[in-house]
Amino acid sequence: MGRYVARRLLQMIPVFIGTTLLIFLMVNALPGDPVKALWGDKPPDPAQVAQIKHDRGLDLPLWEQYLHYMKGLFQGDFGNTIAGNRPILDEITQAFPVSMRLAAMAWTFELVVGITLGVIAGVRRGRIIDTTVTFFTLLVISVPIFVFGLGFQLIFGNELGWVKPTVQDSENFQQLMLPALVLGLVGLAYVARLTRTSIKENRSADYIRTAVAKGLPRRRIISRHLLRNSLIPVVTYLGTDIGALMGGAVITEGIFNVTGVGNLLYTGIARREGAIIVGIVTVLVIVYLLASLLVDLLYAVLDPRIRYA
């Protein structure tokens, strides 16, 4: 087991370098100049532009900039913002806990509601409840998420007044409830679909027939024999979705005015603050890589065939 973890950790290194390099290139190699953008519509002063670029190392070749950046990263230095010259690490550490809370809540929705719906639909295939769940999940996937966000905000926030339309206090769980629901909605639908398909596939397996032939009660067959085998693909999805939830919060955070990573990213992109984008993506990649490591380990726990392979 220890060697397995070590090998997976080693494999993560090239992926980490590759992903950060890729986002770095995407941000910096594409057309657009963040320094000139500081002047807005006015013609920039070439001397001043050159000076700022020199100070920030922006006149160096891209690969050198990347090396500098990575070196700083290992010392906990994510660089400074171009506008305002503030340490990016501060901005990130401010925004991250908020997004993390939101993502954790959304993830819990996905896990609990998604699996429950999926199991119910999978076990009662062809019944009304199966059709209803299937239709609901299809609907959620096919309607753009901002339509749900704005719609819920209008209905539950403004019309019914059940919740505050926007989040004023990002530590208040009640206020985060609606944004978390919206954020987790698509993932919830995918989890339900995956669980349902997986259950439907497994329920005709030979070992389920054996379990029935053993005279086990239906509940036990579902909870002990069917569910455990069926959840293996779902675990993969849930694992990789943690990172996606934090990065994908741009829309939800925008609508509900949550000051998290999504908001920060949006400003970063709009102002072409490459360093902010790269910094956030770097953290997200670390989250993603750790989550997939966790998924692999969980796999080994769930499926002994992998454990002893």
Place this chain on the structure above:
Amino acid sequence: MPDLMKTPPADEPEVALAPPSGKAAEAGEVGGARSLWGDAWRDLRRRPLFVVSGLLILLVLLVSAFPGLFTSTDPGSGDLTKNFLGSPNLTHFFQDDWFGYDRQGRSIYARVVFGARNSVMVGLGVTLLVTFFGGLVGMLAGYFGGFWDSLLSRITDVFFGIPFLLGAMVVLNAFTDRDVWVITGALAFLGWTQIARVMRGAVITTKHADYVMAAKALGAGTKRILFRHVLPNAVAPVIVVATIALGTYIVAESTLSYLGLGFGSDAVSWGADISDATQDIRNNPHTLIFPAGMLSITVLAFIMLGDAVREALDPKLR
């Protein structure tokens, strides 16, 4: 007995697959050669979901190809006297005021008709690109294994590590003039990993199948094995995933439009119209409902099609 307690009768599949016995064949009995796809097609034609989604997709394709057949009104010309004019007149079939007017007094019906093309082209374009490139990467990685698998899989991991929407935002932000090609390219650039992974898995499974081993033993060349034996059998899950993904690309385009990173304001697209309409959602919800409804129905059709094909191809799900 509870319906969970089911197993397919052990004898049944063999029976169903048995070629007709002498007498039955004489009588012209059904049950001749039944391939995976042939069987799936027979199954599909009887599924209302498949028929409905198929017809919807045909209609959407027709609208995108020949919008002029459905309205002669210019979707760009606004008449400010008609600004938000009244609620939609649902009985005025195919007329300008069928779906009402938007803030600038443009016919929403005409915009929905002319907006179809951009959304559908993005969806189709991205799907074709990712299926080709993702499929190629997945096939090579899965079939050759070893070093190539490690290399290609790590590259896939690298792209997979960047959240889809976030990456698309970064790329699109660099372009000021965003047309169909730019948006398609950006989404495909980040979206191919899903297909690559599915293809790789399918090829690995197929590679070890007995009939591929047999072809190898008979001395078939790599190219022949790959294109005649592995690909046709590995392609089923890819088609299913691609069909469903097509719908999600259309949704992604609208989301990017909402963020101001989709089509420019002068282009007619469902995504742009939906994001425009979000400002008027409170007092004039009809401006949102029609383009969003059309987009959702189109996406729904593709996902239902993918689901139907998946269930038809997988006997366990029937």
Place this chain on the structure above:
Amino acid sequence: MTITEKTADVPAPRSGEDKSGRLLDVKDLHVEFHTRDGVVKAVNGVNYSVDAGETLAVLGESGSGKSVTAQAIMGILDMPPGKIPQGEIVFRGQDMLKMSGEERRKIRGRKIAMIFQDALSSLNPVLSVGYQLGEMFRVHEGMSRKEAKAKAVELMDRVKIPAAKQRVSDYPHQFSGGMRQRIMIAMALALEPDLIIADEPTTALDVTVQAQVMDLLAELQREYNMGLILITHDLGVVADVADKIAVMYAGRIVETAPVHELYKRPAHPYTRGLLDSIPRLDQKGQELYAIKGLPPNLLKIPSGCAFNPRCPKATDICRTDVPPLVPVTERDGAELVGRGSACHFWKETIHG
């Protein structure tokens, strides 16, 4: 969550109804499947019975309905698409088809157990064999986890799995094919049921292991005096183990006989064909006999005798009239106990 339900209240044999001493009596059983292509008539009026300590071998090709009959007895048929339009399955004097789902569940595993063909796919890959064996005791007898595990080790010893104590926590994929089938047998045996149904228990195994597993099964059956229904398509397996044989074709029993009688003097052309297609050392160099044609399409069973398109002796009557299963007698009319044949020309087949 642990659901342990005591199942002490299994219907006990009522003295009045159990005079025959029959353990299981299948009467005129019909099973059909409603599929897209039409109604598949898998079982069309099967009758057979098993007594305690007796072994009935059910012989037939795939599609003959032998497994479907067994699943109907076990109550694990897929319903729908499966349907039992007609018939009775009488176990210890009670018709199981009239019981509630819960009553049947309590019989499954405890009174009637089943051994499946492919032990690898029939055992749950993610649960240890000890857990899967112990589950029988925990569910049916309400034992604790610890007691059940001890029982599991005992069972594994019983079926001669070496180092049972160390291997009880292993998973199915860690065992060899023969050992896995032993685990399946142990599981079926756990609660010492009255009847075991073994559905091709050795088909998936190596020839060398087949004999060991068969011998073990026979030994345990004698020891516990259980009834055994052995489903197989392999005539070789049957000879040593079975007391009587029922040959099935297209969902019907075409011949019944005590085991050695059947080998000596088959009374149905199909049985004869099966026997002739066994390779024999003393006929080396001769061409191997094969029954011509293919098993019937159950969607469209031939009229008359279902075997007629493949039968070398078929005449017009075979194409129009379904032959009933009639008692087979000696030339002089003396009764042959337990013999029956569903052939219009059984006399010619056995005596001529």
